[in-house]
Amino acid sequence: MSSTIKELGEKSMRRDWIGHLCQASAISALYCALLPFSVSATPSGGDIFKNNCAACHASGGNIVDPKKPLKGSKKLANKEMFKDLLSKPAGAMPAFPKIVEDDPSLSALYDYCKSLK
Numbered sequence: 001m002s003s004t005i006k007e008l009g010e011k012s013m014r015r016d017w018i019g020h021l022c023q024a025s026a027i028s029a030l031y032c033a034l035l036p037f038s039v040s041a042t043p044s045g046g047d048i049f050k051n052n053c054a055a056c057h058a059s060g061g062n063i064v065d066p067k068k069p070l071k072g073s074k075k076l077a078n079k080e081m082f083k084d085l086l087s088k089p090a091g092a093m094p095a096f097p098k099i100v101e102d103d104p105s106l107s108a109l110y111d112y113c114k115s116l117k
């Protein structure tokens, strides 16, 4: 009697284990399927600029405050300063927390801004 109970227990444990294995491989299969998508989904610096900055900084200028153009700005001296500016901007410029939190986007945008001349 006791051995039957033990056997039953073992069987259900094995079923649980197989269940977990299936779940784990389903998750990793999903992850693998999504991975190439998320890699190629990182937008280019030019796209990020067009969508977030160009309204005020068309062609690297500044239509709100023409004395403070983006191109050649000291705030582009290094990525840390650029990150600071987008986190806590001065004057009428809005903050861009989503770009700041996503390092690949921040780098792509930074490189693009540096390339404006």
Ligand code: HEC
Residues within 6 Å of the ligand: 049, 052, 053, 054, 055, 056, 057, 062, 064, 065, 068, 069, 070, 073, 074, 075, 076, 085, 086, 090, 091, 092, 093, 094, 096, 099, 109, 113
């Ligand atoms: C709503 C308009 C607006 C948007 C959108 C905007 N900016 Fe600005 N930006 C400004 C204004 C106004 C200033 C000047 C702030 C000040 O008074 O110092 C500025 C200043 C800057 C400067 C520093 C210029 C300098 O040397 O004084 C940089 C660099 C910059 N912006 C980059 C960006 C980037 C990159 C984006 C997009 C992620 C962006 N801005 C989006 C309005 C904007």
